[in-house]
Amino acid sequence: MIRALIGILGVLTAVFPNRIIEVFEAVAIENPDDCTRKPWIDSGIRIEGIVVAVVSVIGRRVYAWLMNLTGVFGAVVLIFPEAYRDFATTLLYEHPDEVEWNDQFTNRIRLIGAVYTLLALWTYTKRRATD
Numbered sequence: 001m002i003r004a005l006i007g008i009l010g011v012l013t014a015v016f017p018n019r020i021i022e023v024f025e026a027v028a029i030e031n032p033d034d035c036t037r038k039p040w041i042d043s044g045i046r047i048e049g050i051v052v053a054v055v056s057v058i059g060r061r062v063y064a065w066l067m068n069l070t071g072v073f074g075a076v077v078l079i080f081p082e083a084y085r086d087f088a089t090t091l092l093y094e095h096p097d098e099v100e101w102n103d104q105f106t107n108r109i110r111l112i113g114a115v116y117t118l119l120a121l122w123t124y125t126k127r128r129a130t131d
Contacts, residue, residue: 002123003063007056013049017042020049027108030100035093064127071120078113081106 013020021041025032055066077084085105089096102108 002119003056003059007053010049010052010054010056014046014053015049017045017049020045028102028105030102031098035099036095037092038094041092064123067120067123070116071124074113074116074118074120076113078110078117081109081113084109084113 021037022032025035029035052066055062085101089099089101093099
């Protein structure tokens with residue numbers, strides 16, 4: 001069930017990368033209209049969605065690897081949300097110093113990190129129970 005949901009999210013990300021970015025920016029950034037994204041962002045998000053969808057269909061080891069990676073990423077974001085914010089700003093925007101993050105972004109990104117970590121732990125324990 002979770003794998004199917006993750007696959008559907010991957011498809012939506014691949015089909016609507018710009019909308020995904022707009023939602024992220026609406027929640028995370030105070031001044032999204034003043035920020036210039038790097039030109040490769042839409043393509044990068046689309047590729048990420050395709051990879052997630054394909055991996056969800058393939059399943060097995062490659063899906064387990066993706067979930068482990070998701071857990072590590074989630075733990076880092078949970079523990080170091082400001083470092084993630086700084087990294088994402090530099091990675092995504094032409095002029096990182098112009099990005100004004102929403103005051104609630106740190107709490108929201110920590111929540112996402114916790115969800116990713118718990119999801120990875122849950123899928124790990126489920127895999128171990130069936131082995």
